[in-house]
Amino acid sequence: MKTIIEPFRIKVVEPIRMTTRAERERLIREARYNLFGLHADDVLIDLLTDSGTSAMSARQWAGIMQGDESYAGSPSYHRFEAAVRALMPFRHIIPTHQGRAAERILFSVAVKPGDRVPGNTHFDTTRANIEASGAEAVDLVIPEGLDPESRHPFKGNMDLDRLEAFLAEHPGRVPLVMITVTNNSGGGQPVSMANLRGVRAVCDRHGVPLFIDACRFAENAYFIKLREEGYADHSVRAIVREMFSLADGMTMSAKKDALVNIGGWLAMNDDAWAEQANTLLILTEGFPTYGGLAGRDLEAIAIGLEEVVDEDYLQYRIASTRYLGEALSRLGVPIVQPVGGHAVYVDARRMLPHLSPLQYPGQALAVALYEVGGIRSCEIGTVMFGRRPDGSEQPAPMDLVRLAIPRRVYTQSHIDYVIECFEEVQREKERLPGYRITWEPPRLRHFTAHFAPLTAGS
Ligand code: PLI
Numbered sequence: 001m002k003t004i005i006e007p008f009r010i011k012v013v014e015p016i017r018m019t020t021r022a023e024r025e026r027l028i029r030e031a032r033y034n035l036f037g038l039h040a041d042d043v044l045i046d047l048l049t050d051s052g053t054s055a056m057s058a059r060q061w062a063g064i065m066q067g068d069e070s071y072a073g074s075p076s077y078h079r080f081e082a083a084v085r086a087l088m089p090f091r092h093i094i095p096t097h098q099g100r101a102a103e104r105i106l107f108s109v110a111v112k113p114g115d116r117v118p119g120n121t122h123f124d125t126t127r128a129n130i131e132a133s134g135a136e137a138v139d140l141v142i143p144e145g146l147d148p149e150s151r152h153p154f155k156g157n158m159d160l161d162r163l164e165a166f167l168a169e170h171p172g173r174v175p176l177v178m179i180t181v182t183n184n185s186g187g188g189q190p191v192s193m194a195n196l197r198g199v200r201a202v203c204d205r206h207g208v209p210l211f212i213d214a215c216r217f218a219e220n221a222y223f224i225k226l227r228e229e230g231y232a233d234h235s236v237r238a239i240v241r242e243m244f245s246l247a248d249g250m251t252m253s254a255k256k257d258a259l260v261n262i263g264g265w266l267a268m269n270d271d272a273w274a275e276q277a278n279t280l281l282i283l284t285e286g287f288p289t290y291g292g293l294a295g296r297d298l299e300a301i302a303i304g305l306e307e308v309v310d311e312d313y314l315q316y317r318i319a320s321t322r323y324l325g326e327a328l329s330r331l332g333v334p335i336v337q338p339v340g341g342h343a344v345y346v347d348a349r350r351m352l353p354h355l356s357p358l359q360y361p362g363q364a365l366a367v368a369l370y371e372v373g374g375i376r377s378c379e380i381g382t383v384m385f386g387r388r389p390d391g392s393e394q395p396a397p398m399d400l401v402r403l404a405i406p407r408r409v410y411t412q413s414h415i416d417y418v419i420e421c422f423e424e425v426q427r428e429k430e431r432l433p434g435y436r437i438t439w440e441p442p443r444l445r446h447f448t449a450h451f452a453p454l455t456a457g458s
Contacts, residue, residue: 004315004316004319006316006320006408006411007310007312007316008057016044017041019042024042024370024374025371027039028367028370028371032439032449032451032452033363033435033452033453034447034448034450034451035370035376035378035379036446038370038376042374043370043374043375043376044373044374044417045373045375045410045414045417045418046376046406047343047376047377047378047402047403047404047405047406048376048377048378048404049406050256050342050343050404050406050407051215051255051256052255052261052262053406053407054255054259054260054261054408054409055407055408055409056259056260056261056300056304057259057303057307057408059303060259060260060300060303060307061300063300063303064296065296066296066299067295067296067297067299067300069294069295069296070289070295071287071290072287074289074290074295076302077095077289077290077295077298080093080095080299080302081093082302083302083303083306084265084302084305086237086305087217087244087305088214088240088241088244088250088267089241089244089245090244090249090267090268091269091274092267092268092269092271092277092278093265093267094266094281095264095265095289095290095291095292095293095298096263096264096265096285096292097262097285097291097292098253098255098262098263099213099252099253099254099264100125100264101292102251102252102253102265104129104132105277105280105281105284105285106211106251106268106277107129107130107132107133107135108133108280109273110175110176110273111130111135111175112133112134112135112175114135114173115134115135115174115175116135116136116138116166116173116174117135117137117174117175117176117177118139118140118163118167118174118177118178119137119177119179119213120139120140120141120145120156120179120180120183120186121139121141121145121156121180121183121184121185121186122137122178122185123180123184123213126178126213135175138166140158140162140163140166141155141156141157141158141183141186142155142157142158143159145183145189146186146397148334148336148337148347148398148400150337151337151338153190153223153228154189154227155183155186155190155338156180156181156182156186156189156190156191156220157191157192157195158179158191160195160199163202164205167203167205167206171206174206175209176208176210176211176248176249177199177202177203177208177210178210178211179191179196179199179210179211179213180212180215181212181213181215181217181220181243182216182219182220182340182341182342184216184342185380187336187340187343187345188219188321188343188345190220190223190340190341191220192227193224193231193239193242193243194228196243197246199246200246200247210248210249211247211248211249211251211268212243212244212249212250214244214252214257215252215253215255215257216257216342217240217243217244217257218236218257218309218314219317219318219341219342220243220341221239221240221243222236222311222315222317222341223318224243225239226318236314237309248268249266249267249269249270249273250268251264251265251266252264252265252266252267257308258301258304258305258308259307259407259408260297260300260304262293263297263298263300263301265291313408317407320405320412321339321340321342321343321344321405322339323412323415324339324344324403324405325339325344327415328344328346328419331419331423332426333346333426334346342404342405343403343405344402345400345401345403346365346400346401347399348361348364348365348379348381348399348400349361349362349381349398349399351429352429354430355432355434357386357396358382358386358393358395359434359435359436359454360379360383360399360434360437361399361434362381362383362399362401363435364432364433364434365377365379365401365425365432366378366379366401367435368425368432369401369421369422369425372424372425372428373418373420373421373424375403375418375421377401377402377403377404378404379399379400379401379446381400381401382394382395382396382399383437383446383449384446385397387440433453433454433455434453434454435451435453436454437449437450437451438450
């Protein structure tokens with residue numbers, strides 16, 4: 001059969017409130033053209049993020065009822081720990097309320113002011129936590145990872161030569177190397193097993209530990225199965241175990257590939273770091289057998305980890321993201337190639353060439369998608385990255401719009417609707433206005449900035 005069906009039936013539904021274009025034009029104007037300012041029930045298809053937006057299974061909801069809320073030694077913690085260790089065989093597994101809490105604890109323990117932490121492309125919270133510890137976050141992705149049109153199968157790979165040179169140049173100043181799978185900030189692109197092995201070898205030569213930012217580990221493992229020579233016959237579970245056997249530790253946001261709405265963990269082999277991490281955990285998150293979570297959350301994660309490595313699920317997941325990407329390409333919409341695991345990234349700068357980067361083409365496209373079809377997406381471009389620490393403004397390297405697909409939430413007809421909205425936006429694209437910012441906060445402006453459309457002469 002050619003059709004890859006959603007490998008689940010729907011037992012509980014959430015209504016989507018229908019709106020008209022006129023209503024949406026008013027609502028986005030009232031939100032000052034910032035999609036983060038919308039009420040979520042005014043959104044028809046919410047592609048803002050795949051983080052914390054997964055639909056849980058009947059088994060996970062049943063697990064929620066079995067959660068044990070003992071302060072110490074909860075059996076739910078032990079089920080969580082066993083489920084994590086079945087895939088990621090680390091000695092210490094420390095639950096946290098989400099990924100960035102794991103990052104904060106890791107970097108507080110491992111990093112000193114003046115240190116440098118190389119990665120393929122650090123996610124923004126990872127970068128911010130490294131910087132908050134007084135260290136520098138450095139991105140060393142392969143050159144193909146920065147070229148939206150390159151069809152390299154593993155565009156998340158680390159540039160091994162640059163990593164080797166970097167570690168040689170900064171002896172004693174690199175406490176760990178971090179590699180993000182899949183590379184979210186670079187388009188959801190996977191990292192190959194060969195590259196992970198190469199990074200491990202470089203780290204070994206320099207005596208530096210390797211950590212994996214593992215948010216989308218299952219999607220990454222499935223890409224290895226599909227694309228890397230020698231892995232077609234390996235199970236995804238076996239690929240996952242091999243990936244993590246190459247690392248000394250990991251951070252995880254369970255809000256992605258553990259199929260839950262909240263949660264995360266930090267894991268590692270080093271006893272001394274783990275002891276310090278547990279002390280910080282008790283100070284800021286909770287006792288080590290619950291971290292920042294309830295026992296019921298730990299149950300849902302344990303079950304989610306079994307479900308996410310199911311290969312029927314992963315086949316559907318990767319196929320449904322590709323389905324959207326390929327349909328947009330056929331319409332002539334420029335996207336980052338090849339399509340990543342959790343999202344399609346539209347190249348708004350190429351799609352709207354009449355707008356300069358400082359007229360925010362990504363924002364213009366994101367607003368148009370909402371007005372035309374009630375679709376919420378996320379600008380990843382000059383609005384997000386254009387303001388420099390010295391106060392000046394510069395175009396970001398790319399102006400992208402991310403369409404992130406929540407796991408197990410939307411059906412193919414929802415995605416067909418998104419494609420139809422793009423057809424309409426394509427028809428109107430020469431007329432889409434640029435935007436100016438009328439107010440912005442001192443940091444992380446994209447969440448709360450106010451915008452106004454540019455009219456002729458403004
Ligand atoms: O949102 P958290 O704190 O659970 O996780 C932070 C985080 C860390 N690493 C990576 C690669 C992420 O993608 C990530 C969170 N991503 C979000 C919120 C997203 O919308 O992509």
